[in-house]
Amino acid sequence: MRLIELTSTRTSFKTVKFNRTGLSLIVARHSKQAVKDIHSTYNGVGKSLLVELLHFCLGAGKNKGFEEHLKGWCFILTFEHAGMEYLVSRVVGEDKLAVNGREMKLSAYKDFLNTLGVFDLPASISALSFRALLSFFLRSGRKAYASCDGARSEWKPYYRVLYQSFLLGLDCHRVVKKHDAKKKLDERTSLAKKYKEDAELRDFYLGEKNADIELASLNEQIAKLRNDLSEFQVANDFSEREAQANNTRFLLVETRNEEAILGVRLRDIDLALELHPDVAPDRVRRLYDEANIVMPASVTKRFEEVEVFYSRLRENRTRRLEQERTVTLAKQSILQSRRIDLERELDSQLQFLDAHRALDEYVENSRFLSELTARQTKIQDYLALIEKYTNEAQMIRAEMGQATVETTVYLEGAKAHRDMLMETYRGFAREFYGNKAAGLIVKNNDKPDNQIRYDIEARIEYDQADGINDVRIFCFDLLLLFLRQSHSMEFLFHDSRLFAGMDWHQRLTLFRVADRVTREKGWQYIATVNEDQIDSVKVEAGTDFDRLFVQPRVLELTDEPDGSGKLLGVQVDMQYEKP
Template identity: 35%
Template sequence: MRLISLTSNKETFKSIIFNRNGASFIVAKQNTPEQFDNTKTYNGVGKSLLVALINFCLGASTKNKITKSLQEKLSDWQFFLTIEIKDKSYTIARYANSPNEVKLNDENLSVTEFCKKLQSLCFNIPSDTKYLSFRSLIPFFIRPSKKSYVQYNEAEIVGTGAPYQKQLYNAFLLNLDVNLSQAKMQTKKEIATTNKLHDNIKNDLILRQFFEGYQDQDSSLVLADLEEKIRKLEKDLKQFEVADDYYQIKQESDEIKRTIDKIQNSIELKKNSIKNIEQSLKISPDVDIKDIKNIFNESKLIFQENVEKQLSELEIFYQSLTCNRGRRLQQQKQLILDKVTTLEKDFTASKKALDNKMKFLDAHQALDIFTKMSANLAELVQNKEKLQSYEKLQHDYDQKKLSLKANLTLQSRQTIDYLDGVKEDIDKIMEYFRELAKRFYPDALSGITVKNNDGFNQIRYDIEAKIQSDSSDGINSVKLFCYDITILMQGKNHSMNFIFHDSRLFSDIDETHCSELFKIVQNKFSDKQYIASINQNQLNTLSGSMKKFVTQNTIKELTDDSDNGKLLGITVELEYD
């Protein structure tokens, strides 16, 4: 891909026509260059906005700051970016007020469709490779924001998956096997998922409640105990006979028990009555007439003959009375004995009836008891199955963990073998970067190293661009420049033919190194594009030959003297990174 031009439907816009090969510079100039001031900035003329607009045309998200800002403040503007891919020209049109659509030549596409189209044209991404896309890779060729210039290997912040994705993007552009990267990432995710599953099992509320009665017990022992209880309950249920009239018979048996108790009490009462009668029969009520006379004699009373006669008659009366009393008591006793006999017969019959009913009740149970026993059995079986599932998951977890760890080890071994096999290709890339870095820091150790990462993480390759001098901002910017040029010139899997650097890249590089940087551009970009925005104060510090080189390849000057000198040709505050 080459950038050919950026235009707009508004006449005030300063159309940008890029050189097809070599350097193209957009220079931000002060209105009064004779009053040169190193502390003066060049914000607001459109240097960084140019990058943002190109990014917009290349499918920036509708959530991107520039997209939202254009829609809000320049809703009637349209931008046209002409590009060239493999000698074929494409014109991209995107309206500020319709950011969900992009027109590619005569084809109307959604932003997603557009990005997929450019992805197929610009990058050779293996199928089913997650995270690699046109939008994730294009920032390495046109860094879209200030944050893009912080780290050489992170052209755009990629969120929570940054470590893996950052490594993946760089590995892909350096032509490393990304399948090995993806395999480790997926294996590590599988391990994380398995660990989470294991934690969920251990924290399962039902299992925790179930094990409350089995603190610190081995699950296999608990399972054996459950199986024994289940067998016993199943046996009891097989022998269980349900009686529909169980409670009626139980009620009848209770009534018989009460009747038996009454009979027993009645028998005891009547036996006591018999004892009392027998005791009464032993007591004689006879009164001898001599005893009466003795009483009277002691009282010195004299009985007349007629009185004595009456006493004799009284004796006869009492003898008759005593005889009648004994006969009456005997009759009462016999009546009671007859009743006792009847009661004892009733007792025997009731006892037999009770025994029969108790035998029935012993052999049968009520339906609700059967239901409760069945529910208890079902609960035990459920607990058993839950515990068996728990044990199986535990076993599967242990096996899977071992398998995944073994897989990680195997992948690590494969990666080492792979890196050994492509050592010459890696060395070629390293040497290219090293030669560039030596132009700036001849005495510093430098190069790009690629090593296998066998740590317990998602990172497959440790890719590091090194210039071992100091950690100044200047050396970081030089490293970024050398890395980007290496990716463009020596990287694979892309058809990109341009690099676009914002002027912020040069702000921390001293004048000597800036001149050297542009010498590299002059020498290396005969068949590719190097596009950069540069401030006048940066231009003024260059050597004479490099200043001339930049001037000869300046495609647009932006000034702060009036709106007419700015990129948009108007004053408007747009938000972009």
């Protein structure tokens, strides 16, 4: 696939016709009015916008900046693949576009690009697509120039390795296999870990309680409660009967208290009947005789009268106590009878209450049974999941271990290919830095805690120094183009951002290498370049200057105040790159 032309139906647009082979330079320079303006820059003339427009015509999604500022603009890209030209026209703000006059939706266009054959995409790996792989040949945005593998900064490590593996000619199915296995293992782990957040099951997960013992206890409780509920008889008037039983119990207690009081009274009466507080007359006489005192006749007569009086009084007292005792015994008999009746009645009421229960109690027991059953189910699910997770996790880990061994064997067998990758990359790096250590390394990632199959690293010694990272990216991208592994891309496009941090030597070498390789292979190297970046190598380039920096110019963009020298031909301020 090579680029031929980008144009627009708007007459102000600066059409870009790319050279068929070798270098194609889009140069940003100052206008004559701005040459002496120290505040003038090369920014905003359309260099990076060109990249976004190419992506727009090659299936990118909607661009918010375009939608706001370029709605209705139609851009037309002509590209060639396998000897056939394709003309793509797309209007900003519309869902459809046209390929060689045939209208299609954007989703259908992406499918068309996937099946065009630019990349030999395996049907079994859906993550591989034209749009993703194109990014290594047409980097978009500032973040795309931060690292070799990050042609799109939002890519996760797995996708970076997958795309690199495909373009480097490595077995990318192994990448997918480890990714899917680790993802599956993580899913099993996350399912188990969710129980750690459950207050009831957290102790089981942490091993502080034994789930099997807890489940056995629950089973026992549930069985007993279910048996109780099966024998449960609900009395609709349970509350009224319970109140009657409470009243009977109160009357019984009251009766027993009265009966006890009568019992005490009977004992007092019996005691009173046994006591004789008066002194017998014979005893009085004996006392007088013993004292040798002769009792006068009048006293004797008076004593006899008193004796008769107290005798009558004693008889009356005894008769009264006997009568009172008889009455008390009668009352006691009545109370005993009443107590017996109340005891029988209370026994009957309690037997009913024992055999029957309130509806509220039945509902409460049923609710408690539901709670126990829910907890039982939760623990059963937990145990089943843990067993399933353990078995599946062991199988997955075994498969991952076997895949790691197989990958080691595969890389050993692919040593010649890996050596070729190493030497080709080293060859490009050597153009810049001579014998400085450099190379592309592919190793088996044998760690089971990640989704990465290969550790791929393109290095140049001291590659954190200014400009070296940019050279590293250039060598890596050129390597991917040069290898032509599972693709037929015939162009490589770099934005002026790549050259900004380079010194003059690195910059001049880059264009010499790009020119030589693309001319030899019949490919394209397209670049947007600032005028000062070219001027910095003019002396050192010598006789190569015109060939490298003048003849390949396909467009010059200037910072005319009215915007006429810019790519769009008009002044438009917009943010079209993702932040």
